Amino acid sequence: SKSYNITLLPGDGIGPEVISVAKKVLNLAGSLEGVEFKFKEMPMGGAALDLTGVPLPEETLNTAKESDAVLLGAIGGYKWDKNEKHLKPETGLLQLREGLKVFANLRPASVLPELVDASTLKKEVAEGVDLMVVRELTGGIYFGKPRGFGTNENGEEIGFNTEVYAAYEIDRIARIAFETARKRSGKLCSVDKANVLEASMFWRKRVIAIAAEYPDVELTHMYVDNAAMQLVRNPKQFDTIVTNNIFGDILSDEASMITGSIGMLPSASLGESGPGLFEPIHGSAPDIAGQDKANPLATILSAAMLLKYGLGEVKAAERIELAVLDTLSRGFRTGDIYSVGNKLVGCKEMGEEVLKSV
Amino acid sequence: SKSYNITLLPGDGIGPEVISVAKKVLNLAGSLEGVEFKFKEMPMGGAALDLTGVPLPEETLNTAKESDAVLLGAIGGYKWDKNEKHLKPETGLLQLREGLKVFANLRPASVLPELVDASTLKKEVAEGVDLMVVRELTGGIYFGKPRGFGTNENGEEIGFNTEVYAAYEIDRIARIAFETARKRSGKLCSVDKANVLEASMFWRKRVIAIAAEYPDVELTHMYVDNAAMQLVRNPKQFDTIVTNNIFGDILSDEASMITGSIGMLPSASLGESGPGLFEPIHGSAPDIAGQDKANPLATILSAAMLLKYGLGEVKAAERIELAVLDTLSRGFRTGDIYSVGNKLVGCKEMGEEVLKSV
Ligand SMILES: CC(C)[C@H](C(=O)O)[C@@H](O)C(=O)O
Ligand SMILES: CC(C)[C@H](C(=O)O)[C@@H](O)C(=O)O
Numbered sequence: 001s002k003s004y005n006i007t008l009l010p011g012d013g014i015g016p017e018v019i020s021v022a023k024k025v026l027n028l029a030g031s032l033e034g035v036e037f038k039f040k041e042m043p044m045g046g047a048a049l050d051l052t053g054v055p056l057p058e059e060t061l062n063t064a065k066e067s068d069a070v071l072l073g074a075i076g077g078y079k080w081d082k083n084e085k086h087l088k089p090e091t092g093l094l095q096l097r098e099g100l101k102v103f104a105n106l107r108p109a110s111v112l113p114e115l116v117d118a119s120t121l122k123k124e125v126a127e128g129v130d131l132m133v134v135r136e137l138t139g140g141i142y143f144g145k146p147r148g149f150g151t152n153e154n155g156e157e158i159g160f161n162t163e164v165y166a167a168y169e170i171d172r173i174a175r176i177a178f179e180t181a182r183k184r185s186g187k188l189c190s191v192d193k194a195n196v197l198e199a200s201m202f203w204r205k206r207v208i209a210i211a212a213e214y215p216d217v218e219l220t221h222m223y224v225d226n227a228a229m230q231l232v233r234n235p236k237q238f239d240t241i242v243t244n245n246i247f248g249d250i251l252s253d254e255a256s257m258i259t260g261s262i263g264m265l266p267s268a269s270l271g272e273s274g275p276g277l278f279e280p281i282h283g284s285a286p287d288i289a290g291q292d293k294a295n296p297l298a299t300i301l302s303a304a305m306l307l308k309y310g311l312g313e314v315k316a317a318e319r320i321e322l323a324v325l326d327t328l329s330r331g332f333r334t335g336d337i338y339s340v341g342n343k344l345v346g347c348k349e350m351g352e353e354v355l356k357s358v
Numbered sequence: 359s360k361s362y363n364i365t366l367l368p369g370d371g372i373g374p375e376v377i378s379v380a381k382k383v384l385n386l387a388g389s390l391e392g393v394e395f396k397f398k399e400m401p402m403g404g405a406a407l408d409l410t411g412v413p414l415p416e417e418t419l420n421t422a423k424e425s426d427a428v429l430l431g432a433i434g435g436y437k438w439d440k441n442e443k444h445l446k447p448e449t450g451l452l453q454l455r456e457g458l459k460v461f462a463n464l465r466p467a468s469v470l471p472e473l474v475d476a477s478t479l480k481k482e483v484a485e486g487v488d489l490m491v492v493r494e495l496t497g498g499i500y501f502g503k504p505r506g507f508g509t510n511e512n513g514e515e516i517g518f519n520t521e522v523y524a525a526y527e528i529d530r531i532a533r534i535a536f537e538t539a540r541k542r543s544g545k546l547c548s549v550d551k552a553n554v555l556e557a558s559m560f561w562r563k564r565v566i567a568i569a570a571e572y573p574d575v576e577l578t579h580m581y582v583d584n585a586a587m588q589l590v591r592n593p594k595q596f597d598t599i600v601t602n603n604i605f606g607d608i609l610s611d612e613a614s615m616i617t618g619s620i621g622m623l624p625s626a627s628l629g630e631s632g633p634g635l636f637e638p639i640h641g642s643a644p645d646i647a648g649q650d651k652a653n654p655l656a657t658i659l660s661a662a663m664l665l666k667y668g669l670g671e672v673k674a675a676e677r678i679e680l681a682v683l684d685t686l687s688r689g690f691r692t693g694d695i696y697s698v699g700n701k702l703v704g705c706k707e708m709g710e711e712v713l714k715s716v
Contacts, residue, residue, distance in 0.1 A: 120479050120591055121590075122480055147555075154524075156526060158523060159522070161522075162519070163521060165516060198519055202517025224608055249582070257591050
């Protein structure tokens with residue numbers, strides 16, 4: 001039987017709770033498909049700061065690099081919010097992405113029929129939304145240099161960052177996006193601010209160049225301000241969206257909220273080779289941490305993405321996806337997606353129910 | 359009687375139609391309050407490109423600078439979309455903002471009871487939304503240097519921009535935002551990405567420093583990705599939002615779409631002194647240009663902002679605001695805000711009806 005090494009990074013807040021549930025689901029789905037996992041749990045984020053003084057210990061990064069895939073819970077919390085930049089949990093996450101070279105962040109946002117009422121959008125606008133944001137994750141203004149604090153030519157104090165993209169960075173994320181769109185509806189929308197920013201003009205130029213390799217995919221372009229509007233006006237117009245790191249940060253969060261159930265949404269971050277990083281898109285929710293209230297489904301679905309995109313174990317992945325749908329149709333709901341007539345359960349019980357459906 | 363010089367910049371697409379209506383409304387409201395206007399119409403945007411070869415002729419900028427206030431219709435269109443950067447209508451707009459030094463862009467987004475159904479958000483989420491985005495307009499990545507195209511240390515082609523803010527730029531927009539919040543509900547939310555960007559850390563530091571001058575205003579901070587979500591989840595939580603140029607571009611468009619009636623929304627751009635720039639937030643809508651279908655209310659309400667924020671003519675401004683509300687309650691609607699049971703009218707007729715109500 002096949003065996004994979006998985007690094008688990010529970011992190012902070014509700015992270016440990018949702019990871020513990022997802023681990024059980026992975027184990028069961030794997031065993032039913034003849035796949036075995038060896039898990040190694042490592043500290044990261046605020047937990048690592050408290051333990052070792054840094055948000056991403058070298059040992060954690062090395063373990064992650066040597067494994068076949070990485071499953072992360074969530075990081076951050078009030079406790080570390082005022083830390084200096086290099087001692088923030090978030091910095092650990094950026095270091096992890098950079099260290100694993102996972103430049104492609106896939107963030108699906110779809111509205112499940114059972115959960116359409118959870119959206120703040122009208123039913124007719126929300127139902128049927130099924131889009132994928134492909135966000136560039138290791139470049140742009142997040143990592144661009146020069147950056148920092150200083151003074152300008154008038155001696156005024158300044159803070160500054162650099163938005164910069166090299167051709168290869170755009171080309172590789174564009175290819176991932178075209179491949180993704182091809183497997184979906186064949187429609188790709190590239191989002192930029194090419195009417196103002198040179199970095200965006202260059203982005204658009206390279207995306208158009210790469211489009212020649214994918215004549216079967218229909219490419220459109222949209223300015224980021226318009227995209228932010230269109231996601232509210234008519235999210236169904238989108239299938240696959242590709243955009244830079246900062247616009248992707250903003251738009252993928254907006255898109256996920258449009259589904260009304262961010263406790264449900266997984267993500268995958270992939271590189272050219274090496275292990276992928278899989279995590280729910282929700283945060284560490286320190287206010288409900290340790291209370292068995294968290295929704296573990298986003299992490300369970302991230303585990304499914306890990307199987308599908310990280311290990312190519314499509315059957316085990318589909319087992320999990322179907323189990324989640326089955327559990328929902330049996331009426332089980334955590335508080336964040338609860339509506340009258342359903343059964344309110346906690347994090348652990350939701351996990352038990354998914355296990356029954358796997 | 360008082361007399362003011364107003365520069366009218368009709369621009370492109372539906373711009374000339376909505377400006378012509380707003381001019382009549384300004385004239386009438388002014389005359390009823392003992393205020394007179396001298397209008398000077400100047401070319402700008404695509405219209406100026408066709409006429410003079412540049413999107414903002416020197417004469418247009420000079421006329422604007424020497425006047426008491428500037429009212430702009432809309433700029434841009436397919437025809438000029440592929441132009442080089444310095445020959446884009448948008449570049450003319452950025453030059454106008456820079457030339458007039460209007461660093462503070464005020465963009466109200468409110469849901470009128472009559473138009474709550476126009477929002478794609480559920481009624482209970484949309485109704486009562488009344489927020490103001492204060493966007494920094496002449497700094498940040500829109501204007502930061504260095505910018506352009508080049509090669510990096512590996513000889514790779516790159517495109518790059520600089521996000522940079524000096525203390526005085528943040529301080530002055532923060533003061534405008536605190537003043538605005540004070541006149542409204544006393545709640546200000548500053549939006550940044552201080553968990554990642556130094557420019558945002560500096561932004562937050564300065565906003566906190568300026569907050570000391572406004573102890574009566576309640577200041578909170580939010581990351582931009584979260585703000586993009588919260589605008590969808592519960593827009594009513596916001597009163598005044600202050601943010602940088604690019605985040606403001608994105609979030610103010612998202613906020614305006616949440617109202618469902620962007621054909622209704624005005625904006626004001628103000629500097630330390632000198633004329634303000636007032637414009638509807640909608641675009642030039644080339645597809646309906648010249649067909650008498652445009653909604654002139656955003657431009658009429660921009661004229662009201664011109665009176666209030668630009669000239670201090672509060673009475674004439676309120677006359678216009680009330681006239682718009684009255685016209686809506688009498689059931690007149692352009693196509694973009696039409697719903698069954700109301701009276702569908704064109705741009706001109708809507709203007710006539712507002713004139714009756716002034
Ligand atoms: C925590 C933060 C650094 C991170 C980001 O901005 O990338 C988060 O918002 C995300 O989208 O994963
Ligand atoms: C047309 C464009 C340059 C402009 C901007 O990005 O500022 C527009 O989107 C706006 O918000 O006024």
